[in-house]
Amino acid sequence: MPGAARMRAAVLAGPRRFEIVEVDRPAPGPGEVLVRLEGCGVCGSSLVPWQGREWFRYPFPPGAPGHEGWGRVAAVGQDVSGLAPGDRVALLSGAAFAEYDVAPVGRVVRVPDAIRGPFPAEALGCGANVFRRSGIRAGDQVALVGAGFIGLVALRLAVLSGARVVALSRRETALALARRYGAAETLATGADRGADVARATALAGGRLFDVVVEAVGNQASLDLSSELVREGGRLVVAGYHQDGPRTVNMWLWNWRGIDVVNAHERDPRVQREGILAAAGAVAEGRLDPEPLYTAFPLVGVGAAFQAMEERPEGFLKAVLTT
Structure with missing residues (x-):
């Protein structure tokens, strides 16, 4: 024009x-x-x-x-x-x-x-909605697998709710931020999934977790997260899996009777609610x-x-x- x-x-x-x-x-x-x-x-x-x-x-x-x-x-x-x-x-x-x-x-x-x-609102709102969908409550033992942006936002909100969070990541910077945001324990993961499970459960007092938030978005993180959930616990998929199909240990999921939650929201009204929740936490100084x-x-x-x-x-x- x-x-x-x-x-x-x-x-x-x-x-x-x-x-x-x-x-x-x-x-x-x-x-x-x-x-x-x-x-x-x-x-x-x-x-x-x-x-x-x-x-x-x-x-x-x-x-x-x-x-x-x-x-x-x-x-x-x-x-x-x-x-x-x-x-x-x-x-x-x-x-x-x-x-x-x-x-x-x-x-x-x-x-x-x-x-x-x-204020990248959509991303902050995603973190708030991951926390909301996770159903985390005071006293829960929570594992966060992958301490990236959305995972750390959810971690901070979980800590504020009174949960005890163990953060797992390959990156020391991410683990340092997890501690800054209130993680009770952190664990640098390696190539041996069995060893990671054993070390994580030791940090949780020798038991598996009430809620596990998978926040990476790859097969390895999904496998590790599945093994960390206790019987009757909850696996929350927050990672964005966009590089192809996934396989799951369905026997393990069945045997432990776990709930699996897809924490991605597509309803604009729900996205907006997450943004408002995140904005409130940031404005009040509870989330930085x-x-x-x-x-x-x-x-x-x-x-x-x-x-x-x-x-x-x-x-x-x-x-x-x-």
Whole structure:
């Protein structure tokens, strides 16, 4: 459109290749909100499109697949109430690797004034919903297998609920953060699953766990998690398993009579509730996610994805800033 306002956006032009382009700025339609983005988290689920698979079609639309954006309201469409330009918000959208993005008002959440730093809402909401779906209660013995971003958010909320948490990870930085967030014990895992099970149960007083949260998303973590659940306990699948089918020890699951919970939420209303719960915890100072972030500028989006793939020591989650 001649004279239309412009913005910068990252375009996933092909496997492992982002380009920064200038495109028309979106305009809010009826019931929509335009947000001037301050930043966007980089989700682990976006790693596979960046790496490339035969079923993807490139280039992606400008700003995609960014879906963890936050910023300030720039304009509102017709029939939008309760939000005004300047309000700090997070949005559940799909093109937030950009300077602006638009979303329906029902997928926009006001960020509490007490929160000053980055707020990748969708990811924080996922962690809160993992905790909610886990059914963790005061006094539960909990094992967290994989101390990444979502796992650590869930761990902190579990500790606040009065549970005793043992965190397992291959990475010392992640285990140090788990201790900082209140883990009672931590365990550096190795190649011998049987030895890991024995050491973890020893840390739990010689018994298996009431609740095990699998937060890695691969076959090995699922196998280890399954063996850590007590009879009648609960296995919570929080890891995003996107690289093919899985096998499970169904005999073990049957024999122990465990409950298996898929903690991934797809209902936008439930996602919103998780974001609100996480925002409350952050605003009240009960959850501090700042140590989990590594910031990159929008033009460094490729480096952010490289870090997400390589997981250098000290890296948990990338956020892009605009």
